[in-house]
Amino acid sequence: MLDNYLPILIFILVGILVGVGPLVLGYLLGPRRPDSEKDSPYECGFAAFESARLKFDVRYYLVAILFIIFDLEIAFLFPWAVALGELGLFAFWAMVVFLGILVVGFIYEWKKGALEWE
Amino acid sequence: MIELWNALPVLIQILLKITAIILPLLGLVAYYTYAERKVIGYMQVRIGPNRVGWRGLLQPIADAVKLLMKEIVIPTKADKTLFLLAPMIAIAPALAVWAVFPFDEGLVLADINAGLLYVLALSSLGVYGIIIAGWASNSKYALLGAMRSAAQMVAYEIAMGFALVGVLVAAGSLNLGDIVAAQEGNLLTWFWLPLLPLFGVYLISGVAETNRAPFDVAEGESEIVAGFHVEYSGMAFAVFFLAEYANMVLISALTALLFLGGWLSPLPAAWTEGSWLLSDGFHWLLAKTFFFMFLFLWLRATFPRYRYDQIMRLGWKVFIPITIVWILVVALAVVYRLPPWWSA
Numbered sequence: 001m002l003d004n005y006l007p008i009l010i011f012i013l014v015g016i017l018v019g020v021g022p023l024v025l026g027y028l029l030g031p032r033r034p035d036s037e038k039d040s041p042y043e044c045g046f047a048a049f050e051s052a053r054l055k056f057d058v059r060y061y062l063v064a065i066l067f068i069i070f071d072l073e074i075a076f077l078f079p080w081a082v083a084l085g086e087l088g089l090f091a092f093w094a095m096v097v098f099l100g101i102l103v104v105g106f107i108y109e110w111k112k113g114a115l116e117w118e
Numbered sequence: 119m120i121e122l123w124n125a126l127p128v129l130i131q132i133l134l135k136i137t138a139i140i141l142p143l144l145g146l147v148a149y150y151t152y153a154e155r156k157v158i159g160y161m162q163v164r165i166g167p168n169r170v171g172w173r174g175l176l177q178p179i180a181d182a183v184k185l186l187m188k189e190i191v192i193p194t195k196a197d198k199t200l201f202l203l204a205p206m207i208a209i210a211p212a213l214a215v216w217a218v219f220p221f222d223e224g225l226v227l228a229d230i231n232a233g234l235l236y237v238l239a240l241s242s243l244g245v246y247g248i249i250i251a252g253w254a255s256n257s258k259y260a261l262l263g264a265m266r267s268a269a270q271m272v273a274y275e276i277a278m279g280f281a282l283v284g285v286l287v288a289a290g291s292l293n294l295g296d297i298v299a300a301q302e303g304n305l306l307t308w309f310w311l312p313l314l315p316l317f318g319v320y321l322i323s324g325v326a327e328t329n330r331a332p333f334d335v336a337e338g339e340s341e342i343v344a345g346f347h348v349e350y351s352g353m354a355f356a357v358f359f360l361a362e363y364a365n366m367v368l369i370s371a372l373t374a375l376l377f378l379g380g381w382l383s384p385l386p387a388a389w390t391e392g393s394w395l396l397s398d399g400f401h402w403l404l405a406k407t408f409f410f411m412f413l414f415l416w417l418r419a420t421f422p423r424y425r426y427d428q429i430m431r432l433g434w435k436v437f438i439p440i441t442i443v444w445i446l447v448v449a450l451a452v453v454y455r456l457p458p459w460w461s462a
Contacts, residue, residue, distance in 0.1 A: 004228045004229060004230045005228065005230065006128075006132065006228075007132045007135070007136070007217055007227045007228040008214070008217045008218065008227075008228045008230070008236070010129075010132050010133065010136060011136055011213070011214045011216070011217035011227065011228075012210060012214040012217075014133075014136050014140065014213070014214075015209060015210035015211070015212075015213035015214040016206055016210045018140065018144075018209055018210075018213055018360075019205055019206030019207075019208075019209040019210055019357055020206060022186075022353040022356060022357055023190070023202065023205065023206075023353050023354060023357065025186060025353060026185070026186055026188070026190050026352045026353025026354065026356075027190055027353075029186050029187055030186070030187055030188050030189045030190055030352050030353070031189050032189060033189065036194070038191060039191060039192070039193050039194045040193065040194065040195070041193055041195055041255070041256055041257035041258070041349065042257055042259065042343070042348050042349060053256070053261075054258060054261055054262075056261070056265055057265075059269075060265050060268075060269050063269045063272060063273060063430075064269075064272065066434075067272040067273070067275070067276060070276040070279075070438070071275070071276065071279065074238075074276065074279035074280065074282075074283060077280075077283045077445070078235060078283065078286065078292070081283045081284075081286035081287040081445075081449075082286055082290060082291060082292055083290075084287055084290070084449055084452055084453065085290040085452055085460075088453055089453050092449050092450065092453050095449070096446065099442060099445075099446070103442065106438070110435070115430070115431070115434045115435055116427075117426060117427035117430045117431070
């Protein structure tokens with residue numbers, strides 16, 4: 001059983017290598033002529049105003065929180081979905097209750113305007 | 119030959135198999151960029167690249183060599199470690215997903231039971247590459263692009279996850295090979311029909327997930343130049359580019375596998391007796407994948423860019439309700455063994 005996961009581990013390592021290889025090649029083959037103007041952050045030709053560590057909109061944070069809730073929900077749904085065929089109607093109603101609670105929360109967010117982007 | 123193969127150490131065998139997957143894949147990705155320029159060219163009544171090689175066929179190779187010879191600029195203000203780590207984090211999951219991808223009946227590198235879970239887990243990692251690239255660049259455009267991109271990918275990942283749950287309910291297995299086997303029959307027994315809303319949601323979310331037009335506000339050339347990879351040049355940029363196109367190929371192939379029966383032939387088995395071309399096989403998977411890959415280009419040539427609030431509205435307020443309702447519909451159909459799909 002666990003044997004099946006060895007190729008996956010190796011594949012991930014090869015995947016990283018495919019990322020590293022071109023970077024090393026590019027580093028070796030490309031020129032290096034550092035220049036204070038070239039190495040400064042791009043800002044349409046102007047010298048950069050203030051720091052790039054900007055304050056960003058709190059709504060991104062909100063989206064991240066909502067994502068965690070829903071993604072957990074998906075994690076709960078996965079085993080249920082696989083076993084549903086054998087478990088039958090009881091499992092269906094159990095999930096309806098569970099999803100019902102989530103949907104109530106979802107409607108609350110919606111009404112509160114957490115999903116609005118101006 | 120078989121004896122020689124068996125005599126090789128397991129590690130070498132695995133590495134050879136991986137090479138046999140990755141090399142054609144990278145070739146496909148390279149020529150996908152060429153196809154994109156050609157297809158969009160013709161759609162806009164131009165001819166596209168036609169100078170390098172016969173009809174421009176060597177263009178991707180010329181591009182690769184050019185990028186290889188370019189300087190990799192590392193901005194002085196950037197966080198160097200993270201800046202160089204980001205492209206690797208972007209490409210590794212895009213390639214590693216193929217480890218569990220079945221190309222034909224039994225033709226799979228790692229036949230694991232948690233196949234779809236692995237696919238979902240790895241495709242979620244792609245967002246880290248973008249966020250890290252945006253933050254490490256220490257540039258305003260890069261940060262803005264990364265924030266937008268992350269929020270968008272995260273929103274559509276939920277819709278995508280729910281669509282996958284629908285597939286799981288329908289197939290009753292996480293193993294990708296079993297999911298295809300569950301669609302056995304003909305064109306009408308494939309999951310696209312009973313899961314039609316989920317099929318649509320998955321496909322559109324896939325376009326949004328890869329930050330492709332019309333959902334490409336993260337790049338938005340005309341307003342935030344290129345988004346998260348403004349500061350990247352040369353091969354560092356090329357690796358991001360490869361990752362984006364590898365992800366497009368992956369989404370196309372997964373859609374073909376999960377909703378259009380993978381390598382299954384659209385005709386019932388009784389009609390295709392003795393014909394190699396018409397019966398099940400890898401060529402069907404390839405044809406279906408190419409169709410969706412073409413669709414990506416077609417969409418880009420056809421639709422103007424969505425506004426960001428429209429994208430978020432579509433993801434949260436349209437797709438998530440649709441998928442939740444349809445999961446319950448499919449669950450009921452499975453519980454009550456609705457024919458013709460779940461009569462057994």
